[in-house]
């Protein structure tokens with residue numbers, strides 16, 4: 409199969425249908441802009457399953473996503489889109505880079521949630537954007553940006569509710585959006601332990617990529633625990 413893109417954690421393949429791609433969730437994991445790297449058996453499998461479940465949940469609640477089904481355990485059939493080079497981060501609880509860069513205490517709750525938009529660009533180190541920069545760089549129109557913000561808030565409400573009922577807190581997560589051939593903006597990429605912060609409600613323990621970032625124990629044990637709850 410023709411490769412469209414080899415990313416840090418996933419590979420995107422063309423299919424016979426120009427409107428469809430296959431995304432393979434690999435076992436590679438990276439952090440700190442690729443400075444820390446490892447291959448962890450089964451990681452792709454858990455992220456693929458979690459992503460599929462959460463995309464299905466969003467679809468059920470009327471949010472359009474790129475998800476079309478699973479080809480096998482680690483390969484997802486998706487709508488081919490042009491990715492808008494923005495990383496939309498919704499934050500419900502202060503953690504990670506936010507507490508390193510700003511005087512927020514870890515654990516501070518944000519009501520309403522805080523939306524932060526970064527430039528999806530490895531070359532520039534994913535810097536934070538504002539509306540003026542997004543306009544000047546022509547990354548999205550005002551209308552597209554409003555749609556993206558509104559969708560992100562809706563996704564946040566749906567995910568937070570699903571996870572909370574399963575004993576998980578959602579401090580923050582990242583979304584990517586894409587435009588299909590019809591110009592419609594839909595949720596793309598993945599929603600997984602690599603792109604969400606997930607804390608066990610009882611213990612505050614991380615069951616997400618922070619386990620890898622900060623060497624907090626066995627990654628697969630954590631991802632499996634997250635999957636068990638999210639898929640239940």
Ligand SMILES: Nc1ncnc2c1ncn2[C@@H]1O[C@H](COP(=O)(O)OP(=O)(O)OP(=O)(O)O)[C@@H](O)[C@H]1O
Pocket residue numbers: 413414415416417418419420429431474486487488489490491528530584586596597598
């Ligand atoms: N439906 C889709 N159609 C086209 N591209 C997609 C779709 N969903 C996700 N992508 C893109 O596929 C790639 C997935 O690979 P991965 O997440 O490993 O990349 P990455 O490490 O974030 O790399 P990069 O920063 O180069 O995109 C991402 O670039 C993502 O934006």
Ligand SMILES: [Mg+2]
Pocket residue numbers: 415416417
């Ligand atoms: Mg990615």
